[in-house]
Amino acid sequence: MADEDNIQVPETKEKKGPNLIMILIITVVVTLIVAAGTSFLIIKLLSPNVQENADVSNSSSLSTQIISTSELIREGARYPVMLKGGKDVAVIDALNMKVGSNEARDLLASNKIEVLEAVRMIFLNKTRSEVSNSQGIELIKKQIKDSVNEIIGFTGERENLGVVKVIMVILTVSSTE
Known part of the structure; x- marks a missing residue:
């Protein structure tokens, strides 16, 4: 009996060794499979959102992109405009417009007289306190921005x-009397 007990003890020790190694291998394999699956799902779920966010940021940056600046009244020109009632005059030192396309810049240059007339009409409806x-x-x-866009035909989606x-410098507002 003593010999049988000695034989059984080594057999159980040998079985525990391979079982422990198998448990470790299975645990590592299962962990790798779960990690790979989780990574795959995260990438699949987040990649459409990242692409949509990139598309939105690209479209918004393109929609507000400023192409060039158009100068209507050169700095230092001191362009006088009459205010409401005819008793006060505002002196515009500079009037520049940032436009979103070359076509708008060209139309602005070709319609300069109409644009300046629209600016004068806007100022004719303003009082001294509104300009100050x-x-x-x-x-x-x-x-000014809205009326100029209407004159050159860039309304709605365009x-x-x-x-x-619109960048405008009003130098002074003075009385005509």
């Missing part, structure tokens, strides 16, 4: 290709 504060000036810039920004 920052909110009034921002409103004037927006009105508005981003027309005048994008």
Whole structure:
């Protein structure tokens, strides 16, 4: 019996060795399979979102891209415009427009007289106080942008290709009396 007990003990030790190694191998293989599957799913789920975000950022940067600047009133020209009531005059020192296409720049240059007339009409509807504060000036810039885009035909979806920004320097507002 003693010999049989000695024989059985080494057999169980030999079985535990390969079982422990097999358990480690199976654990490593299962971990690798789970990691690979998780990585695959994450890449598949996130890649459409990354592409959509890239497309959105590209389209938004293209839609607001400024191609060139068109100068209507050169800096230092001191262009006077009459204000509402005819008693006050605003002196525009510079008026530039940033446009989104070369076509808009060319149309702006060819319609310069109409654009300057539109600017004068906008100022004829403004009072001294409207021209003297920052909110009034921002409103004037927006009105100039909208009216110029209408004159050169860049409205609706094409508005981003027309005048994008108006840069205006009002030197002074003075009385005519």
